[in-house]
Amino acid sequence: MQGGKKRLGDLLIAQGWVQQEDLQAALEEQTKRGGRIGTLLVERGILGEQTLLEALSKQLGLDIVEVSDRTGDADALSVMPYPVAKRYRALPLKKEPRVLHVAMPEAQDAEAIQALAFATGMRIQASFCSEREIDIAIEQHYGMEEAVEKIVRNVAQEAHLEGSNASSIVQVETPSSGEKPTGQGAEDPGQTMAPIIRLVNLILLEAARKEASDVHFEPTRHYLQVRFRLDGILRRRMSIPKYLQQSVLSRIKVTARMDIAKKRTPQDGGIRLQVDGRRLDLRVSSLPTFYGEKIVIRLLDQTERKVDLGTLGLEGERRKSLEACYRRPQGMILVTGPTGSGKSTTLQCILKDLHSEGINITTVEDPIEYELEGINQVQVQREAGLSFADSLRAILRQDPNVIMVGEIRDGETAEVAFRAALTGHLVLSTLHTNDTVSTITRLVDMGVPPFLISSALLAVVSQRLVRKVCPACRVAGDPEPSQLEGVPDELLREVDRWQWGKGCSQCEHTGYKGRVGVFELLILSPGIRRNVAAGAAEAEIRERATKEGMLAILEDGLGKVRQGLTTLQEILSVASWEGPPESNPSGDVGLRGNSGSPSKDSGRPTIVFSEDDPAVREAVCLSLAALSCEVIPAADGQEAWEKIQRHLPDLVITDIQMPRMDGYGLLEKVRTELSTAFIPVILLTANNRCEDRMKGFLLGGDDYIEKPFDHRELLARVRRCLERNAFLRRGQDPAGAR
Numbered sequence: 001m002q003g004g005k006k007r008l009g010d011l012l013i014a015q016g017w018v019q020q021e022d023l024q025a026a027l028e029e030q031t032k033r034g035g036r037i038g039t040l041l042v043e044r045g046i047l048g049e050q051t052l053l054e055a056l057s058k059q060l061g062l063d064i065v066e067v068s069d070r071t072g073d074a075d076a077l078s079v080m081p082y083p084v085a086k087r088y089r090a091l092p093l094k095k096e097p098r099v100l101h102v103a104m105p106e107a108q109d110a111e112a113i114q115a116l117a118f119a120t121g122m123r124i125q126a127s128f129c130s131e132r133e134i135d136i137a138i139e140q141h142y143g144m145e146e147a148v149e150k151i152v153r154n155v156a157q158e159a160h161l162e163g164s165n166a167s168s169i170v171q172v173e174t175p176s177s178g179e180k181p182t183g184q185g186a187e188d189p190g191q192t193m194a195p196i197i198r199l200v201n202l203i204l205l206e207a208a209r210k211e212a213s214d215v216h217f218e219p220t221r222h223y224l225q226v227r228f229r230l231d232g233i234l235r236r237r238m239s240i241p242k243y244l245q246q247s248v249l250s251r252i253k254v255t256a257r258m259d260i261a262k263k264r265t266p267q268d269g270g271i272r273l274q275v276d277g278r279r280l281d282l283r284v285s286s287l288p289t290f291y292g293e294k295i296v297i298r299l300l301d302q303t304e305r306k307v308d309l310g311t312l313g314l315e316g317e318r319r320k321s322l323e324a325c326y327r328r329p330q331g332m333i334l335v336t337g338p339t340g341s342g343k344s345t346t347l348q349c350i351l352k353d354l355h356s357e358g359i360n361i362t363t364v365e366d367p368i369e370y371e372l373e374g375i376n377q378v379q380v381q382r383e384a385g386l387s388f389a390d391s392l393r394a395i396l397r398q399d400p401n402v403i404m405v406g407e408i409r410d411g412e413t414a415e416v417a418f419r420a421a422l423t424g425h426l427v428l429s430t431l432h433t434n435d436t437v438s439t440i441t442r443l444v445d446m447g448v449p450p451f452l453i454s455s456a457l458l459a460v461v462s463q464r465l466v467r468k469v470c471p472a473c474r475v476a477g478d479p480e481p482s483q484l485e486g487v488p489d490e491l492l493r494e495v496d497r498w499q500w501g502k503g504c505s506q507c508e509h510t511g512y513k514g515r516v517g518v519f520e521l522l523i524l525s526p527g528i529r530r531n532v533a534a535g536a537a538e539a540e541i542r543e544r545a546t547k548e549g550m551l552a553i554l555e556d557g558l559g560k561v562r563q564g565l566t567t568l569q570e571i572l573s574v575a576s577w578e579g580p581p582e583s584n585p586s587g588d589v590g591l592r593g594n595s596g597s598p599s600k601d602s603g604r605p606t607i608v609f610s611e612d613d614p615a616v617r618e619a620v621c622l623s624l625a626a627l628s629c630e631v632i633p634a635a636d637g638q639e640a641w642e643k644i645q646r647h648l649p650d651l652v653i654t655d656i657q658m659p660r661m662d663g664y665g666l667l668e669k670v671r672t673e674l675s676t677a678f679i680p681v682i683l684l685t686a687n688n689r690c691e692d693r694m695k696g697f698l699l700g701g702d703d704y705i706e707k708p709f710d711h712r713e714l715l716a717r718v719r720r721c722l723e724r725n726a727f728l729r730r731g732q733d734p735a736g737a738r
Contacts, residue, residue, distance in 0.1 A: 053128045056108065063127040065103045067091055067137035076100060082142040084119045088112045089134050090126075091141060099123050105131035132690075136704075139697040196247040200255070204282070204297070206237075206674055208275040210508075213299060213340075217252065219245055219292035222723075223678075230508065231467045231515050232340060236648060237675050245292060252295050256284035264288050271297075278303040283367070300369050309349050312342065313517035313560065314461075318551070321523050322459060326350050326428070329401075331458035332421040334408075336433045342465045342517055343430040344369060347404055350428060351375060354402055362398060364391040365406035380406075388413040396420055405429040411447035418448055421456040435553070436460040436522035437542045440532055454524070454533040462520040464553060464574040466566045467512035470501035476564070487568050491558070499564035509646045516565055518557040518574065522550055605650040605722050606630045610640035610666065611684070612658045616707070620653070620684075623711040627718060637661025641669055644676055651721055656685040656692070664699060671700040680721045684709075 023041075041052065053064050076092035079100055085091060090112070094101040100122040106112065107126035116124045129137075203226060207215045212228040219225075224240040240248060253260045256269030271282035283298040309319050326333055333350075335343045348370060351361060355374055363372070366380035366388070376398075378391050388405060389412045395403055407430050408414045421427040433439045439460045443453050479498045501511025522545055524532070531541050546552075551559075557571035607629050611617040617633050624631045632647060634640035638660040644652060652670060656663035663683055670676045680702040685692070693704045703717050 053130065056128055060108055062107050065093065065127045065129050067103050067129045067133050077141060079120050079122065080116070081119070082138075084116070085138050085142060088116055089131075089138070090116055091129070091134060091137050093127070095122075099125055101125045101127065103127050103129035103134070103137075105129055105134050136690075136693055136697055139694065196244065196251050200248060200251045202674055203237075204271075204273065205275060207297075208273060208278070208280055208299060215297040215299070217249060217295040217297075219249075219289060219294060221291055224248060224292075231510075231512055232465055233467075233510075235508065239678050241678060249286075249293055249295055252284060252297070253286065256282070258284065258286065263293055283369075302371055307345065307349060308353070309346070312346060312349065313565075314346075314519050314521070318519065318521045322461065322521060323353070325458040325523065326354065326426065328426065328458060330421060330424050330426055332418060332427045332429070332456045333459050333461070334429055334431050334439055334457070335461045335463065336431045336436065336439050337463045338432060340465070341463055342515075343463065344406075346461065346463065346517070347428055347430065348372065351402070351404060354426075359401045360399060361402040361404070362395045362400045363404040363406070364388060364395060365404075389416050392416045392420065396425075400425060402426045402428070407431070408446075414443060414446050414448050415452075418452050418456045422452070427456075433462070436462045436520050436550075437538045437545065439522075440541065441538055444535075450535050451533050454529040457524050457532075459524065460522040462522075462553065463517050465515040465517055466557065466560075466570040466574060467510075468514045468516050468565055469499055469567065470504065470507035470511055470513035472506045472513070473502045473504040473511065474499055474564070475502055487572065491568060491572075494558050495561055495568060497562055497564060500567050503646075505645070512570070516560060518553050518560060518571065520551065520553045520556065523548075604628060604630050606632065606647055607651045607653060607718070608632045608634060608640055608643050608647065608649045610634040610637060610652070610654040610658065610663070612636055612655065616655075619711075620714070623714055624718065626715060627722075629718075629722075637663065637666040640666055644670060644679070645673075648675060649679065651718065652679055652681045653684055653718070654681065656683055656687065656696075664695065667696065667699045667701055682717060682721060 056062070076095040079095055080090070080092045080102075088104070089106070090102045090104045092100060092102050100116075100120055102116065102124055104112065104126050105128065107128045113124050113126055203215065207228055210228065210230060212230050213232075214229040214234075216227040216229070216234065217224060218227065223242050224245040225236060226238045226240065227234045228237050229235075250260045253267070253269065256271050258267045258269040265288065267286045269284040269286075271284060273280040273282060279302045281300045281302055283300065284295060285298075286293045286295050288294075309315075309322070314322065322333075325331070335346050337343050351363070351372060355361060355372075360376075361374075362376040362378065364378040364380060368377050368379050371377070378395065380386060380388060380391060388407070388409065392403070392405060392413065393416060403417075403420060403425055405413065405417055405427065408417060417427050417429060431439055431442060433442045439462070440453060440457075444450060476497065476499045479500075501507060501513070503509040503511045507513040522528070525548055527544055527548070528541060531544060542550075552575070554571065554575040557566070557575060560566050561568055561571060605627075607624060609617065609620055609624070609631055611620065611633070612635055614635075617635070621631050621633055632643050632649065634643055636659045637654070640652070640654060641661065643649075652666075654663040654666050658666075661669075663685070667681050667683070670679055670681055681700070682703040682705060683693075683696045683701050684705050684707060686707040696704055702721055705714060705717055
């Protein structure tokens, strides 16, 4: 060999790994049919593959790596395209400035190294690896990108965008993003990201069809998390591999007409969709975070909706009282509550009820969320010096009858709005306060004189949204122990009928579908006006309002529990019980909580394990207990699929040969359902043929464990899969106390 290196044959003989006659026979075969001498020795059974690698490493001074235990590096994989890696049987391991480390069974192949350098534009540092493992490792690491294509191809057959296909979205310009997308890659993103384009569109399509209000794309250290806000609660839908993160986020920004080159400043944009006859406006917002840009998409349904105050949950005498207030020619009505409590929807119902040919209605909003036919809507433009107060002054010169101010945020806007309410206009607006009575205190704090409040204010509505019991899985009867947890005894006596949802596919197995409002309505009677003008305390005003028939949010919620619309747990998530009036001098049984259910995420990874052999199932569950995981067993593939859909686990472990649905069928279902597509799957089987393993990896499997197995190997591979997807939290020892 050149450079003073021994020839491989001489080195093998010197180490005693082969005999001279065996080497000679291999050399004669090489002369006849070609090939490398080391490969021929392995094929003849004279030399072990690992021994050959050690010899090549010693001969060429290159390292040996074990690719079957490696976790893919997203940056390194992004440098080398899958076809190149497959053509030259090279697996990228690590990316450094201008250097790419790769594993190859033929790391000594100078021509292949040169081709890889040309394809990647980087210097290649090669290491030896097993020839038997390299093909599987490449499919394992690049399989997800192939799975993206398979996912969108299969899912798109069932889910399509109206008037188009799953590869297109109609764009809409917004005041904050009216320019064309700019930055590197904006010219023709579809040329390099066709599967990503369809993946993003399918995520948005699923969100629209499930009636999600928001979609969150949240970068984490190892993956891009996608969450939907369904009925006010954020729920994880999928975790996209990290190396697809930038492609997904860039696609969203390009579609929303945002600058993809700007990643360190917040941006806003918009998208317009047509889904199942519904017209949706999507408001897109990006925010730089530690692990990349977080993007939140708000879905606004512009289709004409048949919604009124009764549908929202305000019924009976209270609805009639509010209607009497907003049909008066002048005065102020305020709707209060936290963000996401349905204030805008309540105001829209009032405006639609008031709309007629003889009434001039004008609104000032930031932003305009829903387009209202026949109503003049003004967008706040702070950059142009058009604030709420400035817009309101201009509207007063437009001969309005009804004015809707999107939100009172400062004293100037509040004073202009109240003076407008005293000069022959009906003014509607929103305010962020806890309840109706505290709204008066908040207005005084903003600088509105008490006499002006008492003269102009007609009514205050405080509201929250709670989830409704799913009609498809509703059951009635005596409450279960879990439903009584944390419920005060006094409230238990208030409910004589118990209804709840068991959980089904229609409600995402939550037991809830849709939302209904719970309300507190304060009508300013002459007595309450005198209290307000005199600067009375909140407790005094509330006591008088209660005597006049005002129901607190909690009391309204209890009525809806008795009707079977919702549950006590939902009511207590927005209004806490502080005892009966005699033990609570203020009589305050209103809001003391948040606007959504508390998170139930324990931080422990969840594993669905499918195995038809009870003994093996029990043994694996006992082994996995060392990882502090929540293990959900299943006896066959069909049962496993149902549990995967219900729990959206962090990992799936499945046997291949099972009744009803085998492991391959289960894997294929996991990989072709959008919400489960990127959940890692480990195949567990007694059959270790290379063809079977390749089939599993080509279907999108992440690992393959042969039975019988050493429990330490099982734990190591499970731990590796979980760590790859960042489901084990930093600082936690997955092995527990061993």
